[in-house]
Amino acid sequence: MGSDGEAGAVYDSVLDAVGATPLVRLRRIVPEGSAQVWVKTEWTSPGGSVKDRAALAMVLDAEESGALRPGGTIVEGTSGNTGIGLAMVAAARGYRAVFVVPDRTTAEKQALLRAYGAEVVRTPGLVPQDDPRHVRRLAGRIAAGTPGGWLADQYDNPANPGVHERTTGPEIWAQTGGRVTHLVAGVGTGGTLTGAGRYLRRHGVTVVAADPWTYRYGGGDGSPYHVEAVGHYLHPLTGTDTWPRVYDPAVHDRVERIGDGDSLRTVRSLARSEGLLVGGSSGTAVAAALRVAAEAGPDAVVVAVLPDSGRIYLSTYFDDDWLTRRGFLDAVAGPRVRDTVGPYAPGLLVAPATTTVAALLAALDRAGPGGAVPVVLPRETDAVTWSAPDVIGSVRPADLVGLRPDERVGAHAGPPPATVGHGESTAAAAARLDAAAVGRHDAVLVLVDGRAVTQVRRDRLGGRPA
Ligand SMILES: Cc1ncc(COP(=O)(O)O)c(C=O)c1O
Incomplete structure (x- = not known):
């Protein structure tokens, strides 16, 4: 039992049980020589989250x-x-x-x-x-x-950060006996980090925001990621960007940017090695905390806030097939897609939906002949790029014939190509593609850690050509 756990508390109302969550030390996934890492178990609150x-x-x-x-x-x-x-x-x-x-x-x-x-x-x-x-x-x-x-208006309501300044921050200070040196938390509305961070900063604690890799708080391009409930991406249709008023970026000392692969593999090891079943944003926070702990050394005490439980993510983050099909995990038996594809080409030409026909044609000219170009959600610039974010459709050069140069390619995109995970078994991937009978494409996108990195011809996977 914990140090405080004789009979458990007694409350007049379930609402009295909100907050005052246990702090638990991570034992097995923290490398030797790192700082201590403790987690604030916010999912133990009666409604299940921070x-x-x-x-x-x-x-x-x-x-x-x-x-x-x-x-x-x-x-x-x-x-x-x-x-x-x-x-x-x-x-x-x-x-x-x-x-x-x-x-x-x-x-x-x-x-x-x-x-x-x-x-x-x-x-x-x-x-x-x-x-x-x-x-x-x-x-x-x-x-x-x-x-x-x-x-209620959680994005703009000062009571949201206010409660973390009054409760979460002081709890962490008291539970560590004032030994906490670093606070790590994700940013959704920013309530947790802004409030708890404000209190702990006054006590000399370094405050670190953990943000999904491409998200705006950490300076990313705003393209979406798989981890839910933290981070901030550009509005999918308009590319607009409104930050919550309760988030005060002046409170944190720095932002650690964490890729989905890192977050989700950390979630998996928290369950399998620490017995902690938590959600994706907890993986983001712990991945950042482990980085901070390695840097800070054995005398530091790092506390990460873990917002919710893994129970509502069983069909995603804890489903091996879901992970493998998105390139987060390797199939048990090979050969795998990446053995078939060989070394990846330098990148995948993608066009944000708001790119003009003229800009895409110019990019295609520079790139030389190719197949369909994946169309992705809008982000900071409309430039055709070689990175590999979220694919929502595709355009073939033939689709652009006769269009006005200033038209947006998103309006002319057809369905997106099928996708396979780079660690998926080639046989399973081919069978899945055949069963799905994805129409007009003879290429499929290969995903690594949830993001498309290259295209490969379907027949190279051994399936029926489209
Ligand atoms: C699972 C999860 N993680 C993190 C957060 C972020 O917390 P905050 O809004 O306090 O920044 C939320 C907020 O809804 C959440 O639901």
Whole structure:
């Protein structure tokens, strides 16, 4: 048992059990010579995540200010843990709750909100921020149009970082007896890092943000990644970029940028080697913490905040097939796709959807003859590049004939090519492609750590040519 664990605490309400989460030392995945690494187990909170703290604090704050009154309705635009936290608080304090979620939100997540008695309103996920159907806009309208409605607004609500400054930071300080030297946390709204970081900085602690590799907080190009709930990418359709008001970039000393492969392999070893079943953003935080710990040396004490449990990611991060098909894991038996493909070509020509026809034709001229060009989500520049982000479609040179030079290629993209993981067994990949009968392409994209790095002809994998 832990040092404090005789009989367990006794509470009047489930809400009293929010916060005061245990701190657990990592024993087996921290290399010799590194700093101690401890994790703040936020998933042990009754709603299952770090967001219980913010949810409860925002509600209490709104009750105090009179913005939320008895019989009122809590409204938020969220598909994630904040919704679950708010749904729990609403149930325990007798409020109605309405959540606006993007239509791609999994059935399980919607069911989780409804299980607490909340209402769920679905809206298209991929619309510009000024569209009335946009998640946050629609939530604002519902709150304004509902008598007694109150919008929680976690991205701009100061009670969100405030609770971490009042509780998470001081808890970490007390639990380490003031020995903590580094705090590492991911940034979603920025509430955790800004709040806990503010408190701990005042005590001389170095504050480190852990961010997915391409995300904006760490200076990336804004293309999306697989790890959910942390980081910030460019709006998929418009390329616009609005940072949450609660995130204060002045609080952290630096940002560690962590690739998906690193995050997800760390999640796997936390489960298999430490007995900690946690979500993807916890992998990002621990991967960054291990880096910091190696640098800081044995006298330092690093604390990473782990936001949620792995139970809601069993069909993704903990599914070996899911990982292998995306190039995160090798198949048990070979030969594998990368043995067949041989050394990768220098890069894969990709075009953001907002690239003009003229720019793509010029790039194709420079690159020499090739097949279809994968079309990717917009990002900071519309330039055709050689990197390998998220593929949403493809254009063949023939598709560009007769188009105006200033037209955007995204509007003329056909379906994306099929993908295979670089460590997938060649036989399994070929069988899967045959079964999927992906129409117009004679090439497939090869994924390494979730990102396309090259194309290969389908017949080289031994399947039927398209
Ligand atoms: C799983 C997970 N990780 C990390 C975060 C980021 O926390 P914050 O919003 O405090 O930055 C969230 C927030 O929703 C989350 O759900």
